[in-house]
Amino acid sequence: MTAEAALARLLLALADNKRLLGIRYSDWILGAPSIEAGIAASSMAQDEWGHSRLTYALLADLGNDPRALEHERPAEAYASWEGLDAAWPDWFDVLAANLLFDAALAESYAALGAGGYGPARSRIQKMLDEEAYHREHALGWVETLRRGTAVAVLRDRLTAWLPAVARWFGREEDPGWAELRQRGWIGWGPEEMRARWLATVAPALERVGVPGVEPRGGAWALVAPLDWSGWDPTRRRAAPGGPDPDTLARVRGDRNRALLVE
Amino acid sequence: MSAPVFEVFARKERGEPLRHVGWVNAPNEELACVFARSTYDEQNWLEMWVVPRTAMRLALRRETRRGTPLAVRPPEGDTAALVHAPGTGAYGGDDVAGGGAR
Numbered sequence: 103m104t105a106e107a108a109l110a111r112l113l114l115a116l117a118d119n120k121r122l123l124g125i126r127y128s129d130w131i132l133g134a135p136s137i138e139a140g141i142a143a144s145s146m147a148q149d150e151w152g153h154s155r156l157t158y159a160l161l162a163d164l165g166n167d168p169r170a171l172e173h174e175r176p177a178e179a180y181a182s183w184e185g186l187d188a189a190w191p192d193w194f195d196v197l198a199a200n201l202l203f204d205a206a207l208a209e210s211y212a213a214l215g216a217g218g219y220g221p222a223r224s225r226i227q228k229m230l231d232e233e234a235y236h237r238e239h240a241l242g243w244v245e246t247l248r249r250g251t252a253v254a255v256l257r258d259r260l261t262a263w264l265p266a267v268a269r270w271f272g273r274e275e276d277p278g279w280a281e282l283r284q285r286g287w288i289g290w291g292p293e294e295m296r297a298r299w300l301a302t303v304a305p306a307l308e309r310v311g312v313p314g315v316e317p318r319g320g321a322w323a324l325v326a327p328l329d330w331s332g333w334d335p336t337r338r339r340a341a342p343g344g345p346d347p348d349t350l351a352r353v354r355g356d357r358n359r360a361l362l363v364e
Numbered sequence: 365m366s367a368p369v370f371e372v373f374a375r376k377e378r379g380e381p382l383r384h385v386g387w388v389n390a391p392n393e394e395l396a397c398v399f400a401r402s403t404y405d406e407q408n409w410l411e412m413w414v415v416p417r418t419a420m421r422l423a424l425r426r427e428t429r430r431g432t433p434l435a436v437r438p439p440e441g442d443t444a445a446l447v448h449a450p451g452t453g454a455y456g457g458d459d460v461a462g463g464g465a466r
Contacts, residue, residue, distance in 0.1 A: 136367065136389060137389075138388045138389055138390060138395075138399035138402075138403060139399070141399070141402050141403050142398055142399055142402040142403075144402070145401075145402035145405070146402075235398065235401065235402075238394065238397070238398050239395075239398045241394065242392070242394035242395035242397075242398050243395065245392060245394055246391045246392055246394075246395060
């Protein structure tokens, strides 16, 4: 694999997940716990869509057609995390995604921004600035819920999400990381991304009693080893399939194809 | 859940006075800051502040000659009209300052 192909693969995974995360946030713009919470979800959704658009555009520099990427791929071609395939049942999943997966994406962009690929570096700082607000949103909710009875639901949801989000970073031996590192296009690989991500989310997990993390050797670590069965390093997921039909139609704009402006 | 009310103030330029831009219902200060930003960030604010409405005190209210609700002096301790007219309930109207008004 060339470094260019490895970079395109990383960018596609970031763009697809940003696009899907925006859709999942948007599901709860109406029906959030309060008007303010819905507006915050709307704001985060807009950020994610903006970030995905910028990331798809980066793929154009590598010889890809962004329009085809955004509007014409089947579900199985999406390099999107399985937790985003279908609508979430309630606000607790919004918060679990906000605390865990949103932060995982931010750590990946940080690693890319710390590398030497100029077009990405120039765009990533603004994204990370906006992501800081997403993190404040997640931590604000954690602080709110940890004092009440709803903390048990949040704890269960975070416990369920934790291993799959931690796995999403992938493994050092997955194809492409060595090429990216050799070219100097990423600051660090998936193991360090995961470690940095744990450092940002583990204190909050501990505050609400999630049992999956523990301090070890001066850093935070996952208690249980990750399960790599079924892991597809290209699509960065362990489950087959992809976004469900309704999600795919919304992501691609299928029902409004006639209105698509060149 | 009727969350506390936080008044939102902002300014566009250094040296410009803070102006009242609205309010948010939020369970705590952390989320009040997040909600204030996402609700009122359409304009290019230099900075934005939130203040729990319970921290505000009525220092002065003059009677007017017009027949508006505010022309009627409220009972002692009732500061419900401090920022918004009373009776607006959870939509920014409760949790007013002044002590004993609720």
